Amino acid sequence: xxxxxxxxxxxxxxxxxxxxxxxxxxxxxxxxxxxxxxxxxxxxxxxxxxxxxxxxxxxxxxxxxxxxxxxxxxxxxxxxxxxxxxxxxxxxxxxxxxxxxxxxxxxxxxxxxxxxxxxxxxxxxxxxxxxxxxxxxxxxxxxxxxxxxxxxxxxxxxxxxxxxxxxxxxxxxxxxxxxxxxxxxxxxxxxxxxxxxxxxxxxxxxxxxxxxxxxxxxxxxxxxxxxxxxxxxxxxxxxxxx
Amino acid sequence: xxxxxxxxxxxxxxxxxxxxxxxxxxxxxxxxxxxxxxxxxxxxxxxxxxxxxxxxxxxxxxxxxxxxxxxxxxxxxxxxxxxxxxxxxxxxxxxxxxxxxxxxxxxxxxxxxxxxxxxxxxxxxxxxxxxxxxxxxxxxxxxxxxxxxxxxxxxxxxxxxxxxxxxxxxxxxxxxxxxxxxxxxxxxxxxxxxxxxxxxxxxxxxxxxxxxxxxxxxxxxxxxxxxxxxxxxxxxxxxxxx
Numbered sequence: 001x002x003x004x005x006x007x008x009x010x011x012x013x014x015x016x017x018x019x020x021x022x023x024x025x026x027x028x029x030x031x032x033x034x035x036x037x038x039x040x041x042x043x044x045x046x047x048x049x050x051x052x053x054x055x056x057x058x059x060x061x062x063x064x065x066x067x068x069x070x071x072x073x074x075x076x077x078x079x080x081x082x083x084x085x086x087x088x089x090x091x092x093x094x095x096x097x098x099x100x101x102x103x104x105x106x107x108x109x110x111x112x113x114x115x116x117x118x119x120x121x122x123x124x125x126x127x128x129x130x131x132x133x134x135x136x137x138x139x140x141x142x143x144x145x146x147x148x149x150x151x152x153x154x155x156x157x158x159x160x161x162x163x164x165x166x167x168x169x170x171x172x173x174x175x176x177x178x179x180x181x182x183x184x185x186x187x188x189x190x191x192x193x194x195x196x197x198x199x200x201x202x203x204x205x206x207x208x209x210x211x212x213x214x215x216x217x218x219x220x221x222x223x224x225x226x227x228x229x230x231x232x233x234x235x236x237x238x239x240x241x242x
Numbered sequence: 243x244x245x246x247x248x249x250x251x252x253x254x255x256x257x258x259x260x261x262x263x264x265x266x267x268x269x270x271x272x273x274x275x276x277x278x279x280x281x282x283x284x285x286x287x288x289x290x291x292x293x294x295x296x297x298x299x300x301x302x303x304x305x306x307x308x309x310x311x312x313x314x315x316x317x318x319x320x321x322x323x324x325x326x327x328x329x330x331x332x333x334x335x336x337x338x339x340x341x342x343x344x345x346x347x348x349x350x351x352x353x354x355x356x357x358x359x360x361x362x363x364x365x366x367x368x369x370x371x372x373x374x375x376x377x378x379x380x381x382x383x384x385x386x387x388x389x390x391x392x393x394x395x396x397x398x399x400x401x402x403x404x405x406x407x408x409x410x411x412x413x414x415x416x417x418x419x420x421x422x423x424x425x426x427x428x429x430x431x432x433x434x435x436x437x438x439x440x441x442x443x444x445x446x447x448x449x450x451x452x453x454x455x456x457x458x459x460x461x462x463x464x465x466x467x468x469x470x471x472x473x474x475x476x477x478x479x480x481x482x483x484x
Contacts, residue, residue: 056400057340060347060393072339074346081339097314097323098299104316104349105302111353119361119374121381132361132374139363151302158298 001085003029004066006046011232012180014075014110015063020176021079023219025086031224076103079173088173099167102155102174106181109148113188114233116140116240126237137240141192145185149200152178156202164202164209171213178203179210184234191241243327245271246308248288253474254422256317256352257305262418263321265461267328273466318345321415330415341409344397344416348423351390355430356475358382358482368479379482383434387427391442394420398444406444406451413455420445421452426476433483 003022007015009031022029035041046062049055049071059073065081072078080100083089089099114122119136120129152166161169166178182203186193197204210216219225228234245264249257251273264271277283288304291297291313301315307323314320322342325331331341356364361378362371394408403411408420424445428435439446452458461467470476 056402057343058396058400059343060350070336070339072343074343077339077343077346080342094312097312097319100322101301101314101316101319104319108302108353111350115357115361119357120378121385123381123385132377135374136362139365143363143365154300158300160298 001028001067003027003082005029005031005063006033006049006066007031007063008046009033009041009043010226010229012184012226012228012234013063013232016180016226017075017106017173017177018063018065018078018082019224020180020216020219021082021086021088021173023224024171024176024213024216025088026215027082027086076100076107079103079177083173086173088171088176090168090172095168099172099174102152102166103177105148105151106174106177109144109181110233112140112144113184116188117235117237126235130239133237134240134242141189141241145189145192145196146199149196149203153200153202156206164205166206171210175206175210176216179207182207184228187228188234188236189241190236243270243309245269245324247271247273247305248275248291248308249273249305250288251275251283251285252468252471254426254468254470254476255305255474258422258468259317259348259415259419260305260307260320260324261466262422262458262461263324263328263330263415265466266413266418266455266458267330268457269324269328318342318349321345321419325415328415330413330418332410332414337410341414341416344394344408345419347390347393348416348419351386351423352475354382354386355426358430359477359479368477372481375479376482376484383431383483387431387434387438388441391438391445395442395444398448406447408448413452417448417452418458421449424449426470429470430476430478431483432478 005015005018005022007013019031033041033043033046037044050058055071057071059071063075063078064071064073065078072081083096083099089096116137117126117133118129119132126133155166159165163169165171166174211220247257247260247264249255261273275283275285275288279286292300297313299313301313305317305320306313306315307320314323325338325341331338358379359368359375360371361374368375397408401407405411407413408416453462
């Protein structure tokens, strides 16, 4: 199967959680909107399908994945679908539900990260909601980071088949997603992370382990990995840490 | 199978989406935290399991469901699990992914509704974030309500097996969840909904259809249905509509 990922071409964003799974598994895929317009790419490719009257199960927003005739939206849903196919999820139903449950908790965290710079409206610029963003970010850093990172640290400690994986005894899409969260938080809130990371040694080790997977290491060093930037979900505004 | 739902006893909240599915299917279940403390209920019952060291796959937050030995967290994940078992989801994988995708979009909407009264922090009272809430709510009502309701109206129009259901040709948990969203938005933002509802005739009809399902109608008229109130996700603060 050759997959087609549809996502904004200039950012990691939510699409990155899917890219990491495809890359870690060495899957064949096209990152459609990043192709040249001549090759059917560009942002137009993203919008074309969402406005196509013949598509009866339209996604609400990118990212979405084409797999043959299937069109699948919502990041966690895409990973629910891809996980078993890419060898990145447990075999049993209980294990798959648990992996998905953790992914949905990551989804919540990612949404809260976005809210730190857009607490009033996604349609406004950061500069139009600065005082609110500072206030929200303070609460996020003081209350929510410890709550989420403490939770995932505990999940790592509690995994009976353990050895550094969140779910089961092998690499899963949940490990990849938590890697991405740690990388993103380090980019967005470097001072905070430097300060709190010693409290989460298992998460730090997980980030390191994932980054050293050969296929992942090759991806991260390639041009396919878009750099973090000020249009994505994880953004570095120093004033939000002040 | 007798299910055990664990959720805050005084509000509809996210647990209500699970209650609606269990009730519509006539499932046997206990709403554990609403039992008396003598019968093992109360908020303590909620917390006990989340702090129990012998539980190795702890949920991040309520609601969670016990089904035999399984403990399942995250509302949409619970419905993913229950849907086929309660006859409230399509039989085929593509249909189940589509239903789940819509449920995750409802999850996003519900989170945004909560943000209208808590745009700075869930740990603060509404009264401590009033100006920000007014600003956020204005954007939500002007931009997000039309976007979400327009989307679900279109999904109803596009369902080829149609006749008033969002997914497939029979009642699903997605129909129940959209019913709950419409009811909640009417409670929270009555003036806005009165004004915009004529634009969404299919959604209005869906709400009506669900409320008339015999089992649902009985539930809604019973004491088991907690009334909307100012501690839940959908709250009525008139100033947010002003």
